[in-house]
Amino acid sequence: MLAGYAQVRSTGGDLPVNPITNEPVDKVFLNDQGHDLQQLFQKFLMGAIGFSQGTDDYLGSDVDGKGLKASNAVDSEKGYSPLAHAWDEAFGYFGAARNFNDYTDDEIASKGGREDWKGHHDTNGDGKIDLKTEVNWGHSINAAKRDRGSQDSAKTDYTKEAMDHFIAGRHLIQNAGETLTADEMTTLEGHRDTIVAAWEKAIAATGVHYINDCLADLAADTLPYADYAKHWGELKGFTLGLQFNPASPVTVENFIAFHNLLGEAPKLPGQDGFDTYATDLRAARDILAAAYGFDSANVEGW
Template sequence: MMEFKRKALAIAVMVATSTLTACGGSSSSSDPDPVTPENKAPTAVTLTANTVEENAMGVEVGTLAATDADSGDTHTFTTDNASFVIDGTTLSLAADASFDFEKMASVDVDVTVTDNGGLSHTETLTINVTDLLDYYDFVSEFDAEKSSVSYSGQTARHALIAELKNYIGNGGLQSDVDNGELSSKEEIVAKLNSFYDRDENAWDGFAVTFTDAKQKFFSEISSYKSLKDKVAGNDASGQHALWNGESNEAGQYTGENIAFTGWSTWDDAPAHVPADGVIPQKTPHGLVQQFFSQIADNAMENPGGKRYIHGAEQIEANEIPVFVNYDGTDLNQLIQKFLLMAVTYSQATDDYLDENKGLATDNTGRDKGEKDYTKLEHQFDEGFGYFGAARNYLDYSDNEIAGKVKTEEDGRADWNGKHDTDGDGEIDLFSEFNFGASVNAAKRDRGSEVQTDFTKEAMDAFLAGRKLINDAAGTELTTEQMAELLEYRDAAVLTWEKAIAATVVHYINDLRGDLDKLKAGADDYSFTDLAKHFSEMKGFALGLQFNPYSKITDEQFVEINTLFKDAPVTELSEIDEYQSDLVKARDILQAALEFDADNVENW
């Protein structure tokens, strides 16, 4: 009976409680109202990785995360830094943004995280920029505050070649003839030689005019330098061939066994007398002097008057400048291209980068006991200097190196062949200007149907070789290190040769196109274009013999230049055969350098 009462009481309590709950409870209840938790702002932003390689664009940096006391919150990440983009939780570089370690080793980016309640927190994240081997500068082993890189003489000779071309081709020579400042053949030849072999006493005050540069005078580039002194044959020590021929016991040239070949049309000249010590005529130096003499003859032909294509109507459309010969050769192009090969290419490949000469020098102590570099470092630098690349060559696009920027789509206008990298408002010829073969490499890369990368291949090899030497500075290279250095040398020189040989192919194609127009009597045929294209082709081709590591055999070299001849064939009945000869020469170059057939057709 008692058990029944307890159960009845329990049931009554349950019913009462249920009724109270359904009715919302009594106003006298002591239970508190539910409280919504307060939203708190995120307190930190973290990133899984914080490094990015210099010059990289559009790459992922890392994954973002937020520290938030409210574990159920969702988060949105944003940044106002245009160099970065955020996709969800992924932080990346913008597609067109990159950083240069030499300018900034790290960069700060503000990232804001906002939770689903609208509260936010902004954190500054530091992204470290990792240095790549992409800039030609190396710290001195002997003074950590100094650079060990030096090649001012090579820059000076590049500038001399550019200055000579500018004087001949951009009106300086013609103006001096027209105003009577130069009134004889002898004066004109002397003027041209003032660029090629300037009087040392006239070095100071010799203005740089071919470009607007930081260095206003040649004396600000280097102490006295001469092109003549370094042209193949004249700096004969250790060169792989006797470009000037044999010498007698007194050191005077005999005119015998001259190795220089590829040119067969020599002007009449007095017989060479060995005892007088004069350089023989049929040499690299002799060819330069012949070109100077021909320009002077042209200028004195009709001083102050006009010259016209031989046999053509004397109208403005048929005028030719003093540097264009009647036979279809452009002396300005021949001189410039030949000097780039007979000086810069010859000196680099057959001197400074030769394992029996430049690369055989000391790496243990200061050069000359006082320099901030070893002799070996300096020799390698001089080879690189003759290649002509700006120190940050790899930062340029091919269009920019080639000087082909005309629109925004082409590239950056202030990188068109040169760039004020250090931001001082001036172009430093030592480091911010692209000369010579470095430009030809980019021109061919941009014109390749099947991708080539002559620019990167050459620069990477020069950088790797120089770093090896710098890392070992203060000690002699081991046998293994020297073998590795020679591999880098071989890569640099081969790519250099490919860039020049590809340029010869390019002008073969241009010349064949000119001849097609001539045969067809096309309105857009240009005699001066034909002369220019032939002379660039021939000038570069003549210099291929100066590389002791060339993939082109001596026999192939002779055949190529025989097929080219010393002037273009313009007789209508003979053009087809000449065009076939040009293709034969092109085929030889393609086989020797293993060029892609599509590139050879379209360069």
């Protein structure tokens, strides 16, 4: 679709039309159906690759020889074990800098704090930013955004929950023998469960955030088409990613019901269902709130 729109623009063909203003859309990734394809694809891929690999693959414990069931025998050439490698891969997909807990939520989200800590920091003082260890990426940033957006009466700390248990789990792996004992595996799985729960709650809370943005767009005197498409694309993309955790608290039935309420595109003026779409979005929001136990103040405020 993107390639088609790019070709239209390069050859001077008919452009998609903004259905609100009846003018050609001014962005190559925006079509006339309410899709911001850039946001939709990017946010979906964050779930389909990062969240899926991190939770279902590298932190999984259902396949012998993979994830948490990998050997903890240290490779003499690499200096780490397959289990340590799996744990570190999951940490990489979460996207946190090595000293994540030294940042404030404002700094992780690049919304305030120390000037040289906004999203990244030269922690070792070598005059360079190490992209592997000194930058916060992707999912870790969204976790901070939801933490900083949570209400004083119901503060969340998804960033610290995830990071503390990544560190604790890695410490356990480093100090365990080549084969973990049953108690060690139970403890490691507990760290994994806390990480995955915080990670997934941050994604679901981001879905709530974009439902609220869509509701604000729908309440405007004139629907802001580009903003509405962007917010819906982020909403749909992020929440499609919830399917990739096999232990998700969202049941298959509720996942289907949720996405049926969102639809395959946002409802636009003049379309069937537009007048009740805000009600549908609130019902979808209720599904997420119930599944993840979100406080009502945060559901309204994110």
